[in-house]
Amino acid sequence: MGTTIGLRQMQVNQKAKITRVQAQGELGRRIRDMGLVPGAEIQVMGRAPLRDPVALRVKGFTLSLRNNEADFIEVEL
């Protein structure tokens, strides 16, 4: 088993598996609607020019979320 880190700490091009989504309410719903649920495999595709938001590949499409939103997501490398 790999190490568990926050999504924010991931490097560009790094792949990982989501272990935990802590977000509640609107943000939580939005994150889950987009398929960011435990078990989902993600890859960091890039970061916006100001390092924030981050672009992720999940379930075959790209989505972006802000760093402070990524903080709710834990991943396993």
Place this chain on the structure above:
Amino acid sequence: MQGKKQIDIALAGNPNSGKTTLFNALTGSRQHVGNYPGITVEQKEGYAQANDHTLHFIDLPGTYSLTAYSQEELVARNFLAEHTPHMVVDVVNAGALERNLYLAVQIMELGIPLILALNMMDEVRAKGQTINTELLARRLGGPVVETVARQGLGRNLLKQKILATASSENVRREPLNISYGPDLDPVIQRMIQKMEGREFFTSTFPPRWVALKYLEGDEEVRAKGLSQNRELALELEEEAARVAEHCQKTLNTYPEAIIADYRYGYISSLLKDVISRDTHRERLEFSDRLDRILTHRFLGPAIMIMILYGVYKATFWLGEAPMGWLEAFFDWLKINLAAILPDGLLQSLVISGIIDGVGGVLGFVPLIAVMFLCISFLEDSGYMARVAYMLDRVFRIFGLHGCSVMPFIISGGIAGGCAVPGIMSTRTLRSRKEKLATMLTAPFMTCGAKLPVFLLLAGVFFPRHQASVLFLISLTGWLFALLVSRILRWTVIRGPSTPFVMELPPYRLPTSGGILIHTWERAWEYIKKAGTVILAISILLWAAMTFPRLPQDAVQPFEKRIVRVQTRQDTGAVSPDKAEDRMQKIEKELGQAKLRYSLAGRMGTALEPVTKLAGFDWKMNISLIGGFAAKEVIISTLGTAYSLGQTPEEGQPSLARKIAADPQWDAKKAISAILFILLYAPCFVSVVVIARESGSWGWAGFSMVFNTAVAFFIAAGVYQTLLLF
């Protein structure tokens, strides 16, 4: 049944799944197809004929889910619940099947027959994937059709499946029943039992669905529940609260999260062995490679600025010639009509009221068309979402959202937009606060209606730097929109920011047909506005500038002076040329006296003591008052004001030449006028839209008063400062 039988089909799907394109392919209707999340907010309907049936398609807003999270989702789910269509065609992006099925599962839980349209199959095949549609159809218990909406492939098969589904007896009409695990299933069961035999969402949602919504903490369902049966609703809320607490304690999670997990689990079981992946051919997608460059840390912003600036250059370069032709045409028309029509009120109405007013507005159609062409291309290609992505960090500083870019750009962030659709597009913003701030500041942008005034003034006073001046004006619009947003978000609309979880759709080459249709629609919209609202306002304003007419005893001194010049010419005291000059001067003075005496002149004059702080005379005031109705009117009113001040004879100089020749105008006044026009109250139509979108006339009123105050303060401040130099 007499006549054709009608089948109601709702088109649902994620944003960027090609739903609107498929809708167009099915119905042949004309509608904009956007790559930006949530471009189809309005509900669109269309018809198609198939055998002896009429297929009635309803294009629902693109959503990822059926929660009460956004207006789009509410519209979609309430339509499904209240209008009970015969079936739903869920358009899914076959390349992101797993995520797209999340919505499909929720629709199936509502118990409406579902046909799955696997769209963008061409892209899937290009990636080297195959999808076993038969297996998927068997597992779903409903038809699955492969489509490529851009090329119209699969639409006939889809129509056949629609007919088959409509006539079939053994189509699943029962709500899908997924297990949500040992923690939630018993609670759901208990809740269903409680609802049994009681009037509670009976005609709209299945009980199981209602139970799930209670567990998800859906505010809309809870509020409706309370009004339907308070006692029962409170019981359900209690059940939900109890299980939420339990989940929190034992699993450290929330019922909502569990529900999502089980839904995705169910989807995984649906898709097992359905998608085969040829890993050898899997390659770095084209889109990713483009993103490496287009959202690159340094290259990204540089390219973005180049693209946005390129839009201006293209607009002027391509729009200039046809603009000249139109101007020449209207000049020609005026000269000929002046020759045909007898002097008097009618001639004045036609030339000063109608042609000057409407012609001035129509002359800018070519510019606006080119501008829209560029914007459509950026929207449809997927680049606009990257602009939001790159700018979000910046926008957050101002209390806005990356998605605020879109309303700003449509409103005229790229000069030439219109605040009306811009304000409407704020519906994609989830948070009321960011939405309000965007809505109130979007009218600061350089909309297509302000553009002609800026072009005119820039052309007269900064003829060598027209494009640069326009670019600066646009930047000023942005500056004020952002600063004022920040101030609003600190004061009247305070509150935390909302999530930015947003899809970055793959880059696609827009279909030229789609872009042309879109451009034509927007240009036509503008032309129609010129032909209807603006024509009416031009005539009204002409009337306001003509009536009340100068009383005869006030006209007499002018007539006497003319007679005097006439006699002096007859007696040979002055040369005919000189006499002609003097007479024209007198006529002009008379014209101005008439205008000043008119209703509009009186209002403009009354305001002059205040507005002169910003350098505006009464003529400018009249135009600005007219601009409240529609910004295009500013230019047409100035046109009318100036031509009414003179006699409409041969070779009328254009408004630009008139302003250039008017000693009242100078560059300082032009700058002040530009700033004021950029910032002051949104046009009447925008104000109405703000009222509708914000749900309050209070905010609409606020935008009028507040923006005008800001505009006057800035214009007067800058003008007074410039006077010091």
